[in-house]
Amino acid sequence: MTKRRAFLKSAGAVGVAGLIAGCSGGSGGGGSTATEGSSDTATATATQTATPAAGMTFGGDDTVNFGISPSVPQEDLEVQYAPLMDHVGSYLRENHDVPEGLSVKGNIGSNYSAVIQSLGQGTTDIAETGPFAAALGVKTGNAEIILQRYGYGSWEYTSIIAVPEGSDITQLSDLSGKTVAFSDRLSTSGCLYPLYSMSKQGGLDIGNLPEGNGSQAEFTPRFAGGHVQSYTLLEQGQVDAAAMGGFVRDTSTGPTSTEWQSVATTLHEDNGLPRAPIVVSPALSDEAKTALQEAFLGAPDSIYYGADGEEGTEDDLWFSRVRKASQDRYQEVIDVANELGVGTDIFK
Structure with a gap:
């Protein structure tokens, strides 16, 4: 086997900032003053304050871009993930100072590498991916692990x-x-x-x-x-x-x-x-990372039931709940990658 760079060393947890109590934005106001001149002349000078930018943004636009791994067929994306993405958008709009009309959009990556690299580039904000891809994303500075998913009756x-x-x-x-x-x-x-x-x-x-x-x-x-x-x-x-x-x-x-x-x-x-994690882009603020994490942790079970809203039907997501996670939970995967000598060249 050719010599390759080591994958990951055992490391401490990579997480997000502590729970944010809440975000709030300032509100702009306006006013005008008028100076009276002669009875047939009047001038007015109006001053206005600019509308403040939202305190929390995602990818520099009004959309939270949600990356989906290639294991999900394209035709299943809308029916399976729509309730989850709708909830995340509603949670952010209701609990945080985000751009007006913020939405969540799902995109399926051509492969795991594409998903991870788009996180590093800031064109994807949050993604569901595999353990190996996520761990390598941490190694290369392209991703941070925030959650682990539970499915088919097990965390494994x-x-x-x-x-x-x-x-x-x-x-x-x-x-x-x-x-x-x-x-x-x-x-x-x-x-x-x-x-x-x-x-x-x-x-x-x-x-x-x-x-x-x-x-x-x-x-x-x-x-x-x-x-x-x-x-x-x-x-x-x-x-x-x-x-x-x-x-x-x-x-x-x-x-x-x-x-x-x-x-x-x-x-x-x-x-x-x-089981597979959910990761976020390092480009996001700590507040934004935590807000996304809490959107999942506080979500109702119905977000996993698909577009028809009924549990146990064909459009259910494969996972049914999440828990907080970091790199530590995936150390076994990291060790296997180290044994094979996998390095960052896999992204080339």
Whole structure:
């Protein structure tokens, strides 16, 4: 494996400022004075004060730009996230001095790297992303972790590598010379942990992955652009194995249980991964970061129910609550990245 820069050292928590009691803005006023002259002449001099700017801004405009990871299909964005984004906008307008008409707009990134870099550039204010991408965002100064999400009954989740049903691949070492799909270079469950297991347990040379193109690896990598997409490549027979989050196999996000069993079998899985965080742009003020954090912590359960407002229907979000979090909660992911020697070159 080529020598690469270390990823992250064990570090203290990276958080936001303490809870802000509240924000308030000044109000402008106006007045005029008139000086009377002769009976047929009058002049007046009016003075006005400028309307004060809002005390809290986001990205330099009147919109909170919410970055969504590529694991969310474009067609699901509006129906799944609309109530959540509506709540965040309402909370900010009602509790803080923000620009009049402030709105929240969701955008799906082309990949995890694009989401993280847009946070660093200040064009995205807040984003939901994966643990590895978030931790690397902290390392590069592009993101700060403020929340962790809870979903499918746990604060943890699973990474899996699947092969076609009936495949003669029975152990990780059998992937030598094969084509393997990964969801995204910065995916924790769809790339980082699978590569770690293939290297440490399977004894495979992973070359300069996940940073490089994989030309030196003992297998051929193929990046699908998402977890379900990785499964789809396996289903279509385009790859010999596919790495993805276990939720593709275990939840309605992917195929039904019957469909999965007819297409794939699990070759390997890693358990206990910390569920994905929500991060903010370092460009925001401490007050703005805290306001966004509190908007989630004080939100009603209904923001997770999707556009129809009903729990247990197809447009529900995959996560159902959040809790405060920082870099410390993702130290295990950081350690795995360090083991693989992943550095900031992955953004190049």
